[in-house]
Amino acid sequence: MNLAHFALNADDVPRSKAFYESVFGWKFTPWGPPGFHRIQTGPDHNPGVPGALQQRRLLLPDTPTTGAECTFTVLDLNATAETVRRAGGTLLTDRFTIEGVGHLIFFADPAGNPICAMQPTPGSP
Incomplete structure (x- = not known):
């Protein structure tokens, strides 16, 4: 990652x-x-x-997002989402796609930090 x-x-x-x-x-x-x-x-x-x-937007309910949002690349977004759940994280968004970029999810780690995981579209930068 x-x-x-x-x-x-x-x-x-x-x-x-x-x-x-x-x-x-x-x-x-x-x-x-x-x-x-x-x-x-x-x-x-x-x-x-x-x-x-x-x-500014709200990734966590009723909590304005502050600090940097980090996006990490993953090989399998569905597997990552399942691992997030099993490890005690919370999915904040359903899987969505940005055309020409990739498939993404936002999740909160156990400390409540919002993180993005992205499975890039083949050939995207």
Whole structure:
């Protein structure tokens, strides 16, 4: 399992974008829904782990998501979902698909941290 993606949630996306551009020199590209930007953390020749800056959401009921959301690649998403349940985690979403990216689930670990597991679509970056 490898870290494939991270996401930062913000109430004021333009303010957070300006902050990370200033502090880390990250590049942002609008993509998808309003208030969503892809993050490039490194230079063009070595762009680093891909990220996203997005409007804050609730992955856990009644709990605004804070901190970084991490997405890890897995070989078999269905097997991972079953292992999450057996190991004491809680599925937060049903399996869903982002076309051209992969199949995903969000789950909470026993400490309540939201994590994403993704089975990439063959040929996706």
